[in-house]
Amino acid sequence: MSTDPSVPPAALAGEVRLPEKLADVEPVRSVRTPIRLEYDFIPGDASSGYLNAFADRKILGQRSPVDGAVFVPPRGVDPRHGAATPDYVELPDTGHVGGFCVTRLPIPGRDDLEIPYVSAWIHLDGADIGFLGLVGGIDTSEVRMGMRVRAVWKPDDQLGRTAENILYWEPSGEPDVPVTAAGTNAWHAKQVAKEQG
Amino acid sequence: MAERTAVLGVGQTKYQTTRGDVSLPGLVREAAYRALEDAELGWDDIDAVVVGKAPDFFEGVMQPELYLAEALGAVGKPLLRVHTAGSVGGSTAVVAASLVQAGIHRRVLTLGFEKQSESNATWALSLPQPFSVSINAGAGGYFSPIIRQYMARTDAPELIGCMVAFKDRQHALRNPYAHLQQKELTFDQVVESPMLWEPIRFSETCPSSDGACALVLGDEAAGDVSTKPVAWIHGTALRSEANNFPGRDEVNPQASRDCADDVFAQAGIVDRRAEIDAVEIYVPFSWYEPMWLESLGFCEIGDGWKLVEEGATHLDGGDLPVNCSGGVLSSNPIGASGMIRFAEAALQVRGMAGDHQVDGARKALGHAYGGGAQYYAMWIVGADKPTS
Numbered sequence: 353m354s355t356d357p358s359v360p361p362a363a364l365a366g367e368v369r370l371p372e373k374l375a376d377v378e379p380v381r382s383v384r385t386p387i388r389l390e391y392d393f394i395p396g397d398a399s400s401g402y403l404n405a406f407a408d409r410k411i412l413g414q415r416s417p418v419d420g421a422v423f424v425p426p427r428g429v430d431p432r433h434g435a436a437t438p439d440y441v442e443l444p445d446t447g448h449v450g451g452f453c454v455t456r457l458p459i460p461g462r463d464d465l466e467i468p469y470v471s472a473w474i475h476l477d478g479a480d481i482g483f484l485g486l487v488g489g490i491d492t493s494e495v496r497m498g499m500r501v502r503a504v505w506k507p508d509d510q511l512g513r514t515a516e517n518i519l520y521w522e523p524s525g526e527p528d529v530p531v532t533a534a535g536t537n538a539w540h541a542k543q544v545a546k547e548q549g
Numbered sequence: 550m551a552e553r554t555a556v557l558g559v560g561q562t563k564y565q566t567t568r569g570d571v572s573l574p575g576l577v578r579e580a581a582y583r584a585l586e587d588a589e590l591g592w593d594d595i596d597a598v599v600v601g602k603a604p605d606f607f608e609g610v611m612q613p614e615l616y617l618a619e620a621l622g623a624v625g626k627p628l629l630r631v632h633t634a635g636s637v638g639g640s641t642a643v644v645a646a647s648l649v650q651a652g653i654h655r656r657v658l659t660l661g662f663e664k665q666s667e668s669n670a671t672w673a674l675s676l677p678q679p680f681s682v683s684i685n686a687g688a689g690g691y692f693s694p695i696i697r698q699y700m701a702r703t704d705a706p707e708l709i710g711c712m713v714a715f716k717d718r719q720h721a722l723r724n725p726y727a728h729l730q731q732k733e734l735t736f737d738q739v740v741e742s743p744m745l746w747e748p749i750r751f752s753e754t755c756p757s758s759d760g761a762c763a764l765v766l767g768d769e770a771a772g773d774v775s776t777k778p779v780a781w782i783h784g785t786a787l788r789s790e791a792n793n794f795p796g797r798d799e800v801n802p803q804a805s806r807d808c809a810d811d812v813f814a815q816a817g818i819v820d821r822r823a824e825i826d827a828v829e830i831y832v833p834f835s836w837y838e839p840m841w842l843e844s845l846g847f848c849e850i851g852d853g854w855k856l857v858e859e860g861a862t863h864l865d866g867g868d869l870p871v872n873c874s875g876g877v878l879s880s881n882p883i884g885a886s887g888m889i890r891f892a893e894a895a896l897q898v899r900g901m902a903g904d905h906q907v908d909g910a911r912k913a914l915g916h917a918y919g920g921g922a923q924y925y926a927m928w929i930v931g932a933d934k935p936t937s
Contacts, residue, residue: 454747
């Protein structure tokens with residue numbers, strides 16, 4: 353391989369000659385072509401149940417028939433075993449912060465977010481995976497893994513069939529979950545607790 | 550037994566923010582020509598073409614492999630596209646190698662590319678799902694919580710990530726193809742650069758690059774007749790896992806560990822740190838260097854940051870030089886980035902890495918990961934033919 357990237361491959365070294373009739377035409381380097389796509393969203397069984405329940409301020413998960421693990425949001429399947437998860441479980445709107453990120457740059461489509469903001473994996477009480485949520489009502493520098501939180505909902509007259517009904521998660525003031533049992537560590541901590549009876 | 554397979558040629562374009570002088574076909578053609586010239590072969594010698602790139606909505610060209618078939622000399626030949634998110638450059642090379650190893654083709658051209666100047670990666674990676682909460686700001690937003698977990702687990706000093714970033718930018722100065730050429734950059738500037746996705750600083754992230762990387766792979770007979778040194782493939786492995794399940798170890802995913810165990814076993818490598826001379830791993834955010842060193846078994850779990858701190862991964866004086874090319878932190882044409890790791894590993898064992906050559910390198914690892922740290926591709930290449 354040539355060690356000089358400014359030397360073109362021999363096959364491309366020749367001069368490109370435009371046809372005479374294009375000699376005076378302004379060269380075009382690029383063209384911006386905005387595109388849009390309209391579609392109907394058909395969420396399927398698991399997501400329909402989940403989104404519909406939000407209108408009643410309820411959070412639904414699904415339970416694995418293999419080992420009882422609870423998934424939220426539900427996807428109709430336990431990805432570890434390929435097993436269908438037909439049974440819904442209602443979950444409380446309390447939990448703790450697992451992994452989180454303090455973001456200091458704007459994101460597309462969310463001009464309403466004040467920077468910096470904290471996005472976090474929220475591990476609901478009784479759920480075995482986290483789902484993404486905003487953390488609010490606290491200085492970003494004070495957020496920590498294991499911090500207990502509860503949901504802050506939109507007013508009743510603004511509720512829709514959407515996870516956006518939860519504005520953010522605020523500290524509940526309860527003692528933190530130890531980091532060794534928080535977030536993705538929670539499942540292992542639960543297995544150890546089970547073994548120890 | 551699988552057919553012995555060699556890397557006969559490597560071709561790269563200069564990685565930069567905007568290659569405004571070429572279209573997508575022009576970009577890939579340049580890398581392909583360079584690889585063919587290096588291999589001293591022509592289009593007629595190629596039996597099949599295998600292409601990889603990041604998802605189509607980056608540039609908004611659907612199934613670009615079809616549109617690029619002519620530019621890649623693939624008309625009338627088998628043309629395959631591989632999709633594994635950010636790891637795709639690596640997976641693509643593994644698929645191409647398998648076509649030779651299986652005895653299906655004698656010589657295969659494989660290529661990865663991205664034209665980030667014609668796309669918006671952060672947008673493409675943050676596609677809002679209807680009726681769900683849209684707050685994830687691109688790849689940094691996704692990987693930051695995982696890095697935070699690694700820091701919490703290991704109590705690693707806070708500036709380890711900055712040390713990796715500074716080291717890779719120094720390495721890039723010795724690679725004329727690398728995008729970032731920050732001659733004046735100081736360590737303090739890395740530390741003082743603004744936090745984007747705390748704990749990830751601006752200087753600890755990869756750039757957005759245009760570029761393509763191509764490889765020509767051949768069977769044993771093709772490797773034997775090459776007038777230049779070739780890189781012999783000693784092992785290839787792919788693994789994947791779901792991105793969210795109970796108890797998933799996001800810091801050190803099982804798919805990563807399994808993939809590493811497989812590729813090292815194929816290559817007959819026992820002492821990974823002692824037997825590998827050069828490492829090219831996919832590090833788009835600085836902290837992933839110590840994280841992957843642990844997952845790849847180059848050290849004990851929890852010790853990756855110590856290798857960084859003691860300078861073991863530096864080209865000058867390190868016993869395990871990592872990303873001598875400058876790595877993803879210095880050049881990131883996403884769909885090509887994995888293949889660049891594989892290509893750089895090959896250049897090292899061919900002794901053709903120029904100013905960033907590891908003296909006497911005989912065996913090297915190329916590595917790529919993608920998605921939510923879900924997809925893995927690895928290969929080990931050597932200066933000598935594999936014995937088995």
